[in-house]
Amino acid sequence: xxxxxxxxxxxxxxxxxxxxxxxxxxxxxxxxxxxxxxxxxxxxxxxxxxxxxxxxxxxxxxxxxxxxxxxxxxxxxxxxxxxxxxxxxxxxxxxxxxxxxxxxxxxxxxxxxxxxxxxxxxxxxxxxxxxxxxxxxxxxxxxxxxxxxxxxxxxxxxxxxxxxxxxxx
Amino acid sequence: xxxxxxxxxxxxxxxxxxxxxxxxxxxxxxxxxxxxxxxxxxxxxxxxxxxxxxxxxxxxxxxxxxxxxxxxxxxxxxxxxxxxxxxxxxxxxxxxxxxxxxxxxxxxxxxxxxxxxxxxxxxxxxxxxxxxxxxxxxxxxxxxxxxxxxxxxxxxxxxxxxxxxxxxxxxxxxxxxxxxxxxxxxxxxxxxxxxxxxxxxxxxxxxxxxxxxxxxxxxxxxxxxxxxxxxxxxxxxxxxxxxxxxxxxxxxxxxxxxxxxxxxxxxxxxxxxxxxxxxxxxxxxxxxxxxxxxxxxxxxxxxxxxxxxxxxxxxxxxxxxxxxxxxxxxxxxxxxxxxxxxxxxxxxxxxxxxxxxxxxxxxxxxxxxxxxxxxxxxxxxxxxxxxxxxxxxxxxxxxxxxxxxxxxxxxxxxxxxxxxxxxxxxxxxxxxxxxxxxxxxxxxxxxxxxxxxxxxxxxxxxxxxxxxxxxxxxxxxxxxxxxxxxxxxxxxxxxxxxxxxxxxxxxxxxxxxxxxxxxxxxxxxxxxxxxxxxxxxxxxxxxxxxxxxxxxxxxxxxxxxxxxxxxxxxxxxxxxxxxxxxxxxxxxxxxxxxxxxxxxxxxxxxxxxxxxxxxxxxxxxxxxxxxxxxxxxxxxxxxxxxxxxxxxxxxxxxxxxxxxxxxxxxxxxxxxxxxxxxxxxxxxxxxxxxxxxxxxxxxxxxxxxxxxxxxxxxxxxxxxxxxxxxxxxxxxxxxxx
Numbered sequence: 001x002x003x004x005x006x007x008x009x010x011x012x013x014x015x016x017x018x019x020x021x022x023x024x025x026x027x028x029x030x031x032x033x034x035x036x037x038x039x040x041x042x043x044x045x046x047x048x049x050x051x052x053x054x055x056x057x058x059x060x061x062x063x064x065x066x067x068x069x070x071x072x073x074x075x076x077x078x079x080x081x082x083x084x085x086x087x088x089x090x091x092x093x094x095x096x097x098x099x100x101x102x103x104x105x106x107x108x109x110x111x112x113x114x115x116x117x118x119x120x121x122x123x124x125x126x127x128x129x130x131x132x133x134x135x136x137x138x139x140x141x142x143x144x145x146x147x148x149x150x151x152x153x154x155x156x157x158x159x160x161x162x163x164x165x166x167x168x169x
Numbered sequence: 170x171x172x173x174x175x176x177x178x179x180x181x182x183x184x185x186x187x188x189x190x191x192x193x194x195x196x197x198x199x200x201x202x203x204x205x206x207x208x209x210x211x212x213x214x215x216x217x218x219x220x221x222x223x224x225x226x227x228x229x230x231x232x233x234x235x236x237x238x239x240x241x242x243x244x245x246x247x248x249x250x251x252x253x254x255x256x257x258x259x260x261x262x263x264x265x266x267x268x269x270x271x272x273x274x275x276x277x278x279x280x281x282x283x284x285x286x287x288x289x290x291x292x293x294x295x296x297x298x299x300x301x302x303x304x305x306x307x308x309x310x311x312x313x314x315x316x317x318x319x320x321x322x323x324x325x326x327x328x329x330x331x332x333x334x335x336x337x338x339x340x341x342x343x344x345x346x347x348x349x350x351x352x353x354x355x356x357x358x359x360x361x362x363x364x365x366x367x368x369x370x371x372x373x374x375x376x377x378x379x380x381x382x383x384x385x386x387x388x389x390x391x392x393x394x395x396x397x398x399x400x401x402x403x404x405x406x407x408x409x410x411x412x413x414x415x416x417x418x419x420x421x422x423x424x425x426x427x428x429x430x431x432x433x434x435x436x437x438x439x440x441x442x443x444x445x446x447x448x449x450x451x452x453x454x455x456x457x458x459x460x461x462x463x464x465x466x467x468x469x470x471x472x473x474x475x476x477x478x479x480x481x482x483x484x485x486x487x488x489x490x491x492x493x494x495x496x497x498x499x500x501x502x503x504x505x506x507x508x509x510x511x512x513x514x515x516x517x518x519x520x521x522x523x524x525x526x527x528x529x530x531x532x533x534x535x536x537x538x539x540x541x542x543x544x545x546x547x548x549x550x551x552x553x554x555x556x557x558x559x560x561x562x563x564x565x566x567x568x569x570x571x572x573x574x575x576x577x578x579x580x581x582x583x584x585x586x587x588x589x590x591x592x593x594x595x596x597x598x599x600x601x602x603x604x605x606x607x608x609x610x611x612x613x614x615x616x617x618x619x620x621x622x623x624x625x626x627x628x629x630x631x632x633x634x635x636x637x638x639x640x641x642x643x644x645x646x647x648x649x650x651x652x653x654x655x656x657x658x659x660x661x662x663x664x665x666x667x668x669x670x671x672x673x674x675x676x677x678x679x680x681x682x683x684x685x686x687x688x689x690x691x692x693x694x695x696x697x698x699x700x701x702x703x704x705x706x707x708x709x710x711x712x713x714x715x716x717x718x719x720x721x722x723x724x725x726x727x728x729x730x731x732x733x734x735x736x737x738x739x740x741x742x743x744x745x746x747x748x749x750x751x752x753x754x755x756x757x758x759x760x761x762x763x764x765x766x767x768x769x770x771x772x773x774x775x776x777x778x779x780x781x782x783x784x785x786x787x788x789x790x791x792x793x794x795x796x797x798x799x800x801x802x803x804x805x806x807x808x809x810x811x812x813x814x815x816x817x818x819x820x821x822x823x824x825x826x827x828x829x830x831x832x833x834x835x836x837x838x839x840x841x842x843x844x845x846x847x848x849x850x851x852x853x854x855x856x857x858x859x860x861x862x863x864x865x866x867x868x869x870x871x872x873x874x875x876x877x878x879x880x881x882x883x884x885x886x887x888x889x890x891x892x893x894x895x896x897x898x899x900x901x902x903x904x905x906x
Contacts, residue, residue, distance in 0.1 A: 024447065031389065034380015036386070037386065038522045075380045086378040089374065093371060093808075095373075099521075100571075101378065131846045135852065
């Protein structure tokens with residue numbers, strides 16, 4: 001079937017089987033390899049993307065459900081790896097094999113967008129379904145806290161800039 | 170005193186180490202012949218003192234990463250060794266993955282935690298050789314003594330004349346020199362290290378967090394088709410018939426055919442290939458595939474059957490005595506206390522998150538392969554043998570692996586892709602489903618042990634007997650199903666017997682992170698705890714006393730692979746006891762601590778686990794303390810910490826809930842729904858301490874795993890009074906009142 005949806009801010013029209021999951025559309029039709037195949041059953045979270053702003057397992061979303069949707073993948077999370085999670089992940093050397101990390105980051109980005117200062121319990125609840133076979137969980141948790149810090153200080157400095165601009169005006 | 174009886178066990182031990190360690194345990198520590206020296210002059214203008222370094226006239230410094238990256242951090246750590254002695258700043262370095270070419274790079278292998286001990290000296294020498302040549306060129310052009318020149322961050326300095334030259338400026342002249350003999354170059358004094366000992370983040374991190382193609386499964390080759398390969402759930406069964414004609418007509422399907430396969434459980438098994446223009450089309454067509462499999466004798470095998478056979482073995486004498494010291498019969502008769510117990514552990518899967526996959530292109534008699542593999546050279550040999558082509562006609566790109574854990578030491582998926590691509594006549598990307606991955610692993614073999622131990626009136630172990638029921642055909646062990654007769658503590662006990670009985674196995678088995686050790690540490694350390702209890706001694710003190718019994722030649726810096734060095738083991742045991750305040754805390758019923766220690770892969774680790782067990786039997790791990798001794802340097806502390814914590818959590822996952830059950834000759838578990846991985850909610854704090862010793866540094870990928878399992882089991886015993894003699898814990902009712 002022919003569908004039109006937005007991927008990382010660009011409208012795409014493609015013709016694929018109605019039951020083809022978004023995961024495989026991204027990987028094989030659109031050649032966006034950042035979203036990973038782990039299980040195909042929503043058991044591991046490696047394929048997590050944002051659909052209309054919410055973290056979603058792309059292996060479970062068929063083409064037929066995509067018309068008009070806005071999809072953001074790890075490739076579209078930020079320009080130049082500037083998202084606080086991408087910064088924190090590098091700073092704390094979070095990845096081991098790295099295969100699950102796109103899914104972890106997309107899940108965590110959803111968490112931070114609704115809860116900018118999550119507790120350990122908030123993180124556990126949000127990240128429960130994202131498996132890391134290398135068990136880099138200590139650093140995933142630390143990375144989310146660090147990203148929250150980075151985002152807070154960036155918000156503070158933006159606010160400061162805004163205040164000082166106002167002052168000049 | 171010790172008289173190892175080698176016939177049965179030794180042969181397999183040799184075979185296993187040859188696979189897992191490239192012969193390291195048998196060979197020498199440093200093999201300079203393995204490091205290829207290439208012509209320093211090619212290509213023009215670039216300085217290439219050896220296979221690992223390339224410096225362009227523009228000053229671009231490239232270091233080749235020789236080994237497969239599976240998440241152990243080796244693509245970062247090995248180039249650090251080169252960069253240190255080349256004396257460049259890490260920020261200047263571009264790391265490039267080498268192709269599979271052992272003639273050029275030496276052993277390229279991710280297994281046995283071998284990369285650190287085998288490369289520690291050769292790769293630093295490779296870097297030092299480059300530095301020495303650049304300094305020589307600079308000194309000659311300035312007409313000053315070499316000894317007056319210093320280097321830092323890719324620049325040669327002559328202090329008194331205030332002259333300087335970058336490595337890039339010196340490259341073209343250095344390229345005309347003959348490289349020095351590697352064993353003659355001078356290495357830095359470790360106090361001058363600028364990179365070794367610093368936490369360096371993974372070189373691929375930016376690509377990982379931005380989703381760039383990196384892993385085997387991300388490979389795209391022009392004109393390729395996507396393949397699925399269906400095999401019999403009963404291991405090894407051949408295809409009797411399949412509706413491939415019908416499948417060929419399904420949407421997107423380009424080809425479908427039966428692969429006869431071989432009888433090599435580690436090679437090309439029989440199955441049906443479906444090739445389509447997308448993986449989803451192949452996967453959809455597979456739902457319409459109907460295969461009738463031939464009857465296969467493995468269908469008679471089951472975990473329950475193996476357990477029953479082990480019980481029969483235990484009612485009789487072992488088939489073989491692999492080691493016998495002193496006189497156990499007399500020692501048991503004279504003992505103050507005798508303890509007997511049976512232990513067992515299940516088959517385990519590796520479950521890397523990236524399912525097995527491989528891309529292959531066959532043209533004009535030559536094969537090009539892109540594979541996430543831990544053992545490219547083994548894959549090359551398997552493919553060459555199976556397809557009947559020359560090993561040198563196969564080019565292998567080593568792709569980053571989405572986890573290894575030993576699974577990708579065997580290259581079944583590589584030979585499948587190669588075979589299918591040649592038969593199809595087009596490039597093929599084979600991707601397994603999660604179900605394929607769970608049902609066609611090389612499982613950690615199950616094992617059964619009947620133990621008998623004795624302590625004397627002084628609480629000293631005087632006798633130790635183990636009847637090990639495992640898998641094999643009577644001549645050879647099944648893959649990874651042997652255990653060294655010399656595993657600790659047998660060498661420390663005057664009267665000991667290690668007997669083995671084998672039963673046939675049609676289930677593919679292989680090496681899982683810390684192979685052998687991940688099983689035997691649970692059994693032996695738990696049984697040592699049982700003996701400590703019988704002796705009325707504290708479990709830590711009991712182990713320290715046991716280590717003092719000595720009786721073996723200790724490992725030395727010159728021979729670090731010798732059996733357990735008691736002083737190093739005591740060092741980590743005392744350290745972990747101190748850090749966990751062992752013996753100083755009181756625990757109410759329902760909580761407790763346990764200790765375990767193990768020597769494997771040249772590393773010494775002792776670990777303490779604290780648990781709370783609810784009255785309903787739910788286990789919560791409160792904390793884990795780890796003390797490790799892997800020699801003189803922690804090369805990359807960030808990577809080392811990740812490996813230790815990851816290994817400990819891997820062990821916890823195995824102990825808590827992982828099990829592959831065989832029934833009807835197939836794996837009962839089929840996915841991550843019934844073979845569960847650890848979750849973020851199950852992760853305790855893991856506090857890690859390293860004790861540095863004068864021994865050369867050794868690998869971190871495995872040795873921290875084994876001790877946590879018996880430490881956890883012992884903590885549960887303290888908390889509940891229930892002794893864990895089989896795994897996983899999920900099998901046990903741990904409730905108490």
